[in-house]
Amino acid sequence: MDFSAINPLVLLASIMVASTPIVLAAIGELVVEKAGVLNLGVEGMMITGAVCGFVAAVLSGSPTVGFIAAAIGGALLSLLFGILTQFLQSNQVATGLALTLFGLGLSALVGQGYVGIKAPPTPDIHIPLLADIPVIGRIVFQHDLMVYFSIALIGVVWAVLKYSRIGLILRAVGENHDAAHALGYKVVRIRLLAIMFGGACAGLGGAYLSLIRVPQWTEGMTAGAGWIALAIVVFASWRPWRVLLGAYLFGGVTVLQLNLQAAGIAIPVEYLSMSPYLITILVLVIMSSNRNRAALGAPAALGRSFHASS
Amino acid sequence: MRITSILAGAALALGLAGGAIAQDKTKVGFVFVGPVGDGGWTYEHNQGRLAIEAEFGDKVETVFQENVPEGADAERVMTQMALGGADLIFTTSFGYMDQTLAVAAKFPNVKFEHATGYKRSDNVSTYSARFYEGRAVQGHIAGKMTKTNKIGYIASFPIPEVIRGINSAYIHAKRVNPDVEFSVVWAYTWFDPAKEADAAKALIEQGADVILQHTDSTAPLAAAEQTEGVIGFGQASDMSEYAPAPRVSSIIDNWAPYYVARTKAVMDGTWTSVDTWDGISAGMVKIGEITDAVPADVKAEALALAASIASGDYEPFTGPLNKQDGSAWLAAGETADDGTLAGMSFYVEGLTGDVPN
Amino acid sequence: MLRLEKRPAPSRFWSASAPILAVVLTMIAGGILFAFLGKNPVEAIRTIFWDPIFGEFAFYYRGQLLVKAAPLILIAIGLSLGFRAGIWNIGAEGQYIMGAIFGAGAGLAFYPSDSFLIFPLMIVAGAFGGWIWAMIPAILKTRFGTNEILVSLMLVYVAEAILASMSSGLLRNPDGMGFPGSRNFKEFPAAHNDFIIEAAGIHWGVVFAFLAVISTYVLLSRHLLGFQIRLTGESPRAARFAGVNPSLLIVFCLGLSGALAGLAGLFEVSGPAGQISIDFNSGYGFTAIIVAFLGRLNPIGILLAGLLMALTYIGGEAAQGNLGLPAAAIQLLQGMLLFFLLAVDVLSNFRIRRTKNEVA
Structure with a gap:
């Protein structure tokens, strides 16, 4: 047994990279759910983003173009969900699940010619001075741009939801769509925009997998990351910074268990491999038992469809 | 009437009726556990399938099914291929073992080849690669x-x-x-x-x-x-x-020579049930x-x-x-x-x- | 401009004919997709939707439809009760796995006994396995207010890890030369969920699925508990005034859906699948969520939705095998079918009106 083989600094840096796809997808879904819409199709949007981003990056030679294409791809797919649920009043749970099925099939078809090809590399940015700070520099300031983007996005979403008028409207729509409608807000339009934002974020998360973290395209490569993102939103009780916490916790345990195995720690592998899920449950139980119910609350209109009768 | 006898009857009818048509084309089916685009295991089996097509051209027809879960689905897919007139079916995952045997028992005239398993019968062969031989070479390079x-x-x-x-x-x-x-x-x-x-x-x-x-x-x-x-x-x-x-x-799983040889055996009528475990020497x-x-x-x-x-x-x-x-x-x-x-x-x-x- | 106007009551005509319209639309869209992929669209559509029921080998496929649909229906029925009451069990896949492990374990413990009690014991153990796995989110929810969506979903992954460990450890076939996977139940007659009528594809799991459909129908329409479930879903506040105990309802709904998922797992492992193996589960627990909603959470609807899903799986396999369509195209088609089914529902609940553009 040799704990010394695990360098905590390197480990932290890996955790940030491993968690970024979930952070991106989860913060997008948080905005969607804040608007009162439950889109269970995160996995489908992620994998679509992964393939769109990969194809675009390979064709253009630029990862940036790839990420933009991934966001567009994810947003377009989510628009399908938006039209069905917002205009045609279809059930959100079932439509979201169908979206996952659809996205998995679509991505596999689109990606057929791109198996076994390498993506153009995304450079790590080396922030001058900051990156050279001992200890912290290595963890915090030597990643690719998307890691910072994902953290910045959390901050932006938090600030917008909390302080801006747009945030207020969004929350109003999510809490009580009839009242928001009565106040003259375009419920359907706001929800559509939120859904597309969520799709774009999920697409970025998928592209982070196919362009940076793995990086390559293979069918079904998201392997359940979208479901984890959904769980993280619940875990975070719909609060932006807790999404970051939840995603890093989950990603952290996942990476840590592999590190423990590699270091030869004598814990049975079966227990290690289920540890990320058990620890997530455990932390949630502790958090929820310390808190009164109201504070846990999901947006009141979550999952309910809205139809303006007048 | 038990479905076994219905299936056997159907197979027999197909064998007789299809005889005239099937004479010129040998149909070979493949059951894959993953997508052909996985870049690894299933990809190589599919390369073997393509090698059969390249070798025999118009004389063969190949069909395949990817992402087949082990269990009831696999059994149905194999039955479907057999009903569809396949003469030879390769089942390319260990988890298809019992299903392969079960379907083979219902279609005695169809030949089956099960990868990496250990159960055989009159019309089921098994084959596997001595991948560990490659590992030896790999270990040598790694150690150096x-x-x-x-x-x-x-x-x-x-x-x-x-x-x-x-x-x-x-x-x-x-x-x-x-x-x-x-x-x-x-x-x-x-x-x-x-x-x-x-x-x-x-x-x-x-x-x-x-x-x-x-x-x-x-x-x-x-x-x-x-x-x-x-x-x-x-x-x-x-x-x-x-x-x-x-x-x-x-280390490459090269199934093509084996697949071509077994297809040839079916065409020539010389196919028998065997257990093949080949390594570097046979090119597998x-x-x-x-x-x-x-x-x-x-x-x-x-x-x-x-x-x-x-x-x-x-x-x-x-x-x-x-x-x-x-x-x-x-x-x-x-x-x-x-x-x-x-x-x-x-x-x-x-x-x-x-x-x- | 087109405008939707809510109908006072769902249209009977459209409720019945909308699904048919959806299937037709799917055939058209799917046909276009297949044509793009260079296949004959008519042949592909016929292979998927027609041949399994009426084609040359329908005698085989019809039975397989039931084999494929039974676990979906059994799980979806259980889920639908909870969904109606606003209790979100997303983890049926995990309960399905645990049911299979408990049920198979109970049977294998007595190998090679031929007592007629073994199979009933396995049924009880299977239901218990699913039930106990669903009790975890139920108790966490009632005791600590922990969200059941997250807990039940996370437990799916835990169950998968247990399954992998069981099939290469405790339940591994001692005669299996060290390979993973349990004994095959086909070689253990007392524990084998054999076909009762093979040509029709009827095994005990199918029987239980039908029983579940009928009893849920009765429960919802005739029983106080059914009324309480419906009321809680429609108005939790009113339900509390009506004396519904929410904790009890959570325990009941999660427990029942867990037990039914566990049963589905047991029947699958001891029958069609035949053995516990690392990849024994194939996503029935997730597909069943779609089936539940596609059936509008109504027992009869779920029965039909389960059969339709099974048809697309079986027909899709045939199209792959016979026409060389990629698996991805079939997935895409299933996605489209679901979209159309969900979209045309609008016709039964709303009237489409033309409105003149008003000048403000």
């Missing part, structure tokens, strides 16, 4: 190339095939480098690129500079590429897009090109090792070898029998950690 003396191994599930590979690689790495250590991570998946990449990174961060893998995606190679001086190997498929480094060589296991990242002398030794395995002069599991607990396994000069190898569930002496369960 490592500077940190730490080799990372990404394993999938604790099954004999995987354990055999770990042992074979370890024995041959140790032989050329007594200080070498293996660090095994069990990913509990055959195919999950993100998890494989994380596992490779964890190993690299802990000082491993050679990554061996028994999972199917190229993600570990992609992870190795990001760190200077880390090397890896193609798994099941050549993965040459990562050559010359980090991919310095590969191929060592992919060793790149210039490997010094010339190491490359020459590795090729010589492969040649001696191919010629039968050398067996990868040759004593003296002890089990992990120190008990004797093979005496000096003794070689392992196929039965022990097929069911191998223990580490050899020197490996650390436990086989799960």
Whole structure:
């Protein structure tokens, strides 16, 4: 047994990279759910983003173009969900699940010619001075741009939801769509925009997998990351910074268990491999038992469809 | 009437009615456990299918089904292929074993070939590759190339095939480098690129500079590429897009010669049920090109090792070898029998950690 | 401009004919997709939707439809009760796995006994396995207010890890030369869920699925508990005034859906699948969520939705095998079918009106 083989600094840096796809997808879904819409199709949007981003990056030679294409791809797919649920009043749970099925099939078809090809590399940015700070520099300031983007996005979403008028409207729509409608807000339009934002974020998360973290395209490569993102939103009780916490916790345990195995720690592998899920449950139980119910609350209109009768 | 007899009747009717049409075309079916685009296991089986088409052209028709779950779905897919007039069906995952036998019993005129299993019948053959022979060569290169003396191994599930590979690689790495250590991570998946990449990174961060893998995606190679001086190997498929480094060589499952030969046997009417376990000598296991990242002398030794395995002069599991607990396994000069190898569930002496369960 | 106007009550005509319209639309869209992929669209559509029921080998496929649909229906029925009451069990896949492990374990413990009690014991153990796995989110929810969506979903992954460990450890076939996977129940007659009528594809799991459909129908329409479930879903506040105990309802709904998922797992492992293996589960627990909603959470609807899903699986396989369509195209087609089914529902609940553009 040799704990010394695990360098905590390197480990932290890996955790940030491993968690970024979930952070991106989860913060997008948080905005969607804040608007009162439950889109269970995160996995489908992620994998679509992964393939769109990969194809675009390979064709253009630029990862940036790839990420933009991934966001567009994810947003377009989510628009399908938006039209069905917002205009045609279809059930959100079932439509979201169908979206996952659809996205998995679509991505596999689109990606057929791109198996076994390498993506153009995304450079790590080396922030001058900051990156050279001992200890912290290595963890915090030597990643690719998307890691910072994902953290910045959390901050932006938090600030917008909390302080801006747009945030207020969004929350109003999510809490009580009839009242928001009565106040003259375009419920359907706001929800559509939120859904597309969520799709774009999920697409970025998928592209982070196919362009940076793995990086390559293979069918079904998201392997359940979208479901984890959904769980993280619940875990975070719909609060932006807790999404970051939840995603890093989950990603952290996942990476840590592999590190423990590699270091030869004598814990049975079966227990290690289920540890990320058990620890997530455990932390949630502790958090929820310390808190009164109201504070846990999901947006009141979550999952309910809205139809303006007048 | 039991459905078995209905099916048999249908098969018979098809056999008679279809005889005139089927005469000129032999139909070969493939049941795949993953997508043909996985870049590893299923990809290579599909290459074998394409080789049949290339070899026989108009005289064959091939059909395949990908992503078939093991269990009831597999049984239905095989039945469907048999009903559809297939003469020969390859089932390419261990988990299809009982289903293959069950369907074969209903269609005595259709020939079945089950990969990596151990149950046979009059119309079911089994075939498998001695992948561990390739592992020996891989272990040799790994032992020579490592500077940190730490080799990372990404394993999938604790099954004999995987354990055999770990042992074979370890024995041959140790032989050329007594200080070498293996660090095994069990990913509990055959195919999950993100998890494989994380596992490779964890190993690299802990000082491993050679990554061996028994999972199917190229993600570990992609992870190795990001760190200077880390090397890896193609798994099941050549993965040459990562050559010359980090991919310095590969072990390839080359099913094409076997598939072509078995199809030919069905065409000629000479097919019989056999158990095939072929390695480097028959060309079922191929060592992919060793790149210039490997010094010339190491490359020459590795090729010589492969040649001696191919010629039968050398067996990868040759004593003296002890089990992990120190008990004797093979005496000096003794070689392992196929039965022990097929069911191998223990580490050899020197490996650390436990086989799960 | 087109405008939707809510109908006072769902249209009977459209409720019945909308699904048919959806299937037709799917055939058209799917046909276009297949044509793009270079296949004959008519032949592909016929292979998927027609041949399994009426084609040359329908005698085989019809039975297979039931084999494929039974676990979906059994799980979806259980889920639908909870969904109606606003209790979100997303983890039926995990309960399905645990049911299979408990049930198979109970049977294998007595190998090779031929007592007629073994199979009933396995049924009880299977239901218990699913039930106990669903009790975890139920108790965490009632005791600590922990969200059941997250807990039940996370437990799926835990169950998968247990399955992998069981099939290469405790339940591994001792005669299996060290390979993973349990004994095959086909070689253990007392524990084998054999076909009762093979040509029709009827095994005990199918019987239980039908029983579940009928009893749920009765429960919802005739029983106080059914009324309480419906009321809780429509108005939790009113339900509390009506004396519904929310904790009890959570325990009941999660427990029942867990037990039914566990039963589905047991029947699958001891019958069609035949053995516990690392990849024994194939996503029935997730597909069943779609089936539940496609059936509008109504027992009869779920029965039909389960059969339709099974048809697309079986027809899709045939199209792959016979026409060389990629698996991805079939997935895409299933996605489209679901979209159309969900979209045309609008016709039964709303009237489409033309409105003149008003000048403000």
